[in-house]
Amino acid sequence: MSDATNLRVLLVDDQPLIRLGFRLVLEGAGIDIVGEASDGEQGLEFARQLQPDVVLMDVRMPVMNGIDATGYICQSTSAKVIILTTFDIDEYAFAGLRAGASAFLLKDAQPEELVKAVCSVVKGDSIVAPRMTARLIEEYTKTKKVDGYIPNPLYSKEVALLTPREKDTVLAIACGLSNTEIAQKFFVSEATVKSHVSSVLSKLNLRDRVQVAVFAYESGLVQPGGNSSA
Template identity: 55%
Template sequence: MTDVLLVDDQALLRMGFRLVLEAEDDLTVVGEASDGQAAIEQVAALRPDVVLMDVRMPGTNGIDATAQIVAEHPRTKVLILTTFDVDEYAFAALRAGASGFLLKDARPAELVTAIRSVASGDAVVSPRVTRRMLEMFAGRLPTPQDGPPTDLDPRLAELTPRELEVLRTVAQGLSNAEIAARLFLSEATVKTHVGRILAKLEVRDRVQAVVLAYETGLVTVHG
């Protein structure tokens, strides 16, 4: 069973999400919050598996709440809710430690799938949307340097050439199956590589790995 906390300042939206989730046998809504501070308190009290987090709320916003929740309760995953597919607030929340984001007008099946994916550790709910967000902020990301990839940033130094190759494909928004096909590997091997990449980079999930790949200049928005 996956316990979910709903965080949104609009009661009607929370009601809609609750109706969708409570129709599923494996999902339970354990609480609701209308702002970031209440969300922080609810997470401490309820320890949900997944938080559906709005970002634009009065008082403590979803970005600050996400950062605190991730720091204090690493087992709880945060799934950002946003009105637009390219949203600076959602991007900031990903950098704060959220495991992915979802549009508020997503179909019920997409919402359920997203929650299950995040709960199981398959972090990037929509990698191609994440890439579009990174493209929006291309001007803020570093320009790749000349020389070997490991010269770009010390955080990449522990990765093997194959792991760097896999990280590049992850940053391009490819699934494990797509990476396996491109690199002529089995899906199990790709999964192993991704797991080692996350461990070496000390990041929570694929979203954070994608952000790091762009921030370090390992890949560019056009490359």
């Protein structure tokens, strides 16, 4: 896999056998494992020292859990964090989303899925299936329905930076559409969509498509229930 060359990955999991399995798969694809940590605190320390491109992060670990470690890593390094989960939807996934994780991966994922995930997050792509992203965001926003939904006014300036087509792109991402589906929806090329996505990430200072989807809800561009304010 050519785009895996020179990628540097840090493994954070308290189970040695799981780390070994990930190491064998990733090294077999030409990816460099720069370190292994057995708890979140050690993972944070190694991430700061080693500056990996990607961190594979378990959730339940001693000393410091993976969610807290993810938050600190995203704040203090440029590494992309992939949260490792046992189930496709659970409270840890939402907590990881808020902490700054770029993606979620099931621990029983196929080897090729693991390699693809690592390569994809480095490019800013979402490795979560688009429909799963939509489910994650839907679950995430349920809490906002309880006492009434109020968009965060701090995002108004950021929204104003977007062109109409960029707003359309944000809405499409929040609906779980892939680049191919967005291209078909707006009758443009995938290259054009990628350009719009890149511009959105840059203007909003966001890390990836998952954060774009969260922004769509928190800014009020999309309200819980799927209603668009645009």
